Amino acid sequence: MGGHPPLGTGLRLAESYPPPSASSVANRWHMSWSRLFAVIRKEFIHLLRDRRTLGFVLLAPVMELLLFGYAGNTDVDHLPAIVYDESRTAASRAFAAAFQNSGYFDLQPWAGTRNQALQAIDEGSARVVLVIPPDFGDKLAKGETATVQIVVDGSNPNVAQAALSAGGLIAQDQSAKALGGDTGQGSQNGGRPGIDLRPLVLYNPTLNSAIFIVPGLVGMFVPFQAMLLTALAVVRERERGTLEQLVVTPITSLELMIGKVLPNVLLAFVSMALSLIVARLLFGVGVAGSLLLLLLLTIPFVLGSMGIGLLISVASRTQPQAQQMAQVFILPSFFVSGVLFPRESLPLVLQIVGDLFPTTYFLEIIRGIMLKGVGLTALWPQAMGLTVFSFGMLALAVNRFRKRID
């Protein structure tokens, strides 16, 4: 009879293995190395086969390090500033030059009115306005105190404080020079400085940092949610196997896309409304401008993010993959869009990258409306940018979202 060796030959269990001692069997810390190794080996195979996760795990820390290292510095410099010089004397020009030379401010010459200069702060094209009154030169020449006003954008308290202290130092220094030069005496004029720098902080006089951070966070979480939920809605169907059944019905890809996106849009707005309420009640950050405008301008942003979500869903097989891809989008935007760190202080490369992210523009809009109370006249470039972005993303999504099982 070919085949089976009779049981009992060669296999004597009692001799092949050491008899288990009573304690090791009962002991739950007992480990079998071969069993352990089997599990470890399998886990490695799982890890190495999932290329996407592997890539993410290896690259994410590197990316974070790069971003934190370059973008995440809290040094503030190269602040766009405007000098409104009504004095136009050699002394006032020297004063302004000192600001430029310090490196903290990037001065732009100004040909308009004082109010227009202040509007630049509204629009976000300047963070600081230096107002030099017409009598600056005369007063210095006479040895009297000349006052200069420094108007600072208070929406980012870090930036405001840095601007104020830098400005203060420069003014002191200039003041000492002016005094020393004028009187010819080598002694310090104790008591009254020659130049008095008066600060004016717009929008956030108390320099409450919550006022800066909260809109930034809202601006970041809303698109993340929109993107993620949309991506998951589609990927979930693929995982469950119902996507195939959907594709076979007459439902068009456009109907499918819109159908998936619309409830999530509603959800995004509800969540944004809740965030705004919390911001108001707990942090005292209200909406200074038009709430309606804010909600209106949120629409293209949310739609565009959902377009990205749909594109992610086309590229992802599983829900965790979709989650990771969404994170790949969100993480850099945190650094380069100005959520926490001012964009002016970023290296040029990252500033350009930031220009590509819609979050950047949305943050300017949301801060503009919530903190500065400005309207469409100041924000229309950002609004345009967002609308273009959202149409672009949706068009791309429609293009790529095909009803095929391939």
Place this chain on the structure above:
Amino acid sequence: MEHLTKRYGDLVAVKDVSFEVQRGEVFAFLGPNGSGKSTTIRMLCGILEPTSGHGEVLGFDIVQEAEQLKQHIGYMSQRFALYEDLTVRENLEFYAGAYQVPASGLKRRIDELIAMAGLSGRERQLAAHLSGGWKQRLALGCAFVHQPQLLFLDEPTAGVDPASRRSFWDLIFGLTGTGVTVFMTTHYLDEAEHANRVGMMHNGELRALSTPADLKARYLPGQMLAITCDDPLRGRAVLRQLPGLSQVTLYGKAIQVLARRVDPASVRAALQQNGIGVESIAPMAPTLEDVFLSLTSEGTDDMH
């Protein structure tokens, strides 16, 4: 369908498949897993693009007019794609909406389907809580909600208990009685016997196509015999050496053979010459399984 081919990179899933299906018949695509049945059915539904070849379903080209085609067909996917977190009724309502079943007849239609599926009283149950047989019937209902003329069923009885499978076939024949054409894939050879015509798929190729009876006649040149003896293992080895016998397989404790030019007496003699006592040799009704084995000439043991 003509010369349908589907390639995935180097893997040719479906090679040059051509066939025709008549109206009102139950047509079964038979074959083991991985033979290309599901791929073919997906191409026919217009959800997978063939690499080459063309086909027409209900007069619609499957590539160019796929979207129009989808209005007129029903499809039940292999995984009974139902929404687990929706109730029986909600699932049906969704698919009714997807197929634009007019609102006026909607409720009546859904009630009909629930009755047909035998799910009356279970309408509010979440699909997740249904057992395999019930899910299958619900999935069929969802595929049929818009009363299509043609139903594509991909492995509809996979993983379902035999009693449910039988009542499912009753359902199917109820539908074809009203003129609906059913195109299905299955790897259950015994079920394929019920179909009007069967196409056998193997490794992406369509090996044979005809009615079950015709297939058996054409591809089984000989008599199927079932032999019981003292020593099945050794008997099998002996008979394998015997010319004129093919497909010598063990089935339980009996040996099954396809006797081409050998009569039962010679078989008995061969076994007895080797000292094996023969209890009985009986002719067996041929099944499609035998046809399949003959076609693929694999004749391995232990396949059922």
